[in-house]
Amino acid sequence: MSHMKELTKGLFKENPTFIIMLGMCPTLGVSTQVSNAIGMGLSVIFVLTCSNVFISLCRRIIPDAVRIPCYIVIIASFVTIVEMVLHAYVPAIYEALGVYLPLIVVNCIILGRAEAFAGKNGVLDSALDGIGMGIGFTMSLSLIALIREVIGSGTITLFPIGSFSGVITLPVISDSPVRVLTLAAGALLLMGYLKAFFQWKTARGKEVKA
């Protein structure tokens, strides 16, 4: 049961974006298109899970004095691996993520989970924590990207499959989109509203329980 808790806590209760407020830079930067959000989210799930497992495995041999450099080396290696794989097999996502991809190295979620969880817990729990937090981050990022893209551009950009170009154009909204949502200011505004909504939901849940 406790294993299940480690997996699900990152989805809502300890959601890294809306509750813990970690990884704001890529959240605001990449959430312009749904496809970018999914690509970034999957990359973070991979890096977070692998680094959590690796760090948890090495937690007894990593000296306390050099734990942060060790974590950074491990995280940077997995980010480099993701970068090479995306560049080789999904170049469109690699191009779209641009500088945010190498910046996963300094994404607070990854180092935060390494320091707060993987460095102190077993391999299975650390893996589940990484997957749960990664999925929570991906869901949040995709939600923000969906709202920004639909209202800001009147489109939903997914991945091209066969004859499907990957872009769904929404009638009416695409003729007069609210452009500010595609800009950084729009991202901050939306982030504020979503944070307020999650805060209200959390507070309401506590009141009901009480």
Add this chain to the structure above:
Amino acid sequence: MTKYLRTGLILFAICAVCTALCALVNEVTAPAIAVNVESERLDALDAVSHGYEIGEQMEGSGNISYVIPLYENGSVAGYIAQMLTSGYGGEMTVIASYSTDGTVLEAQMMANSETPGLGKKAEEDWYMDMFRGHGAETPIPLSKSELSSEDAAAVSGASITFGGVSSAIHEGSEYVKSLGGSL
């Protein structure tokens, strides 16, 4: 002393394992990355060729990696040049086509690490409108003060990128002029 040595050795071992992992993945992905990079380059050459026939690649000089003559009815109508320059995020590659008198026909930003929303704007098509048609009779704008107020506002916040792109395109134009339409 033993404690420091042990700490150093552990750090070294972790670095060695991580390096080996990266090397292994690099070995597998390098051929596919090379194919992608070459395909991007060919697409870019096609996009800037301005409808002319693309000739054989020749070695450039200085920051100009290479030059490719463009033909129309068998005679040289212009050149494509690839330039290396630097922006805010480090090295950038710019590819541009010129007529034989150095006038910019088309230009495209290639590999770069510029900031999305700022320097990355140089990848968009409208950005190169600032340079198209310049280079012979009208000089290539090298600073924001030489741009219209609209263009200056558009590159605002990414002056270093603009400086890098404009100097590269200018260098290419001067090089093409020096070739004088000869191979």
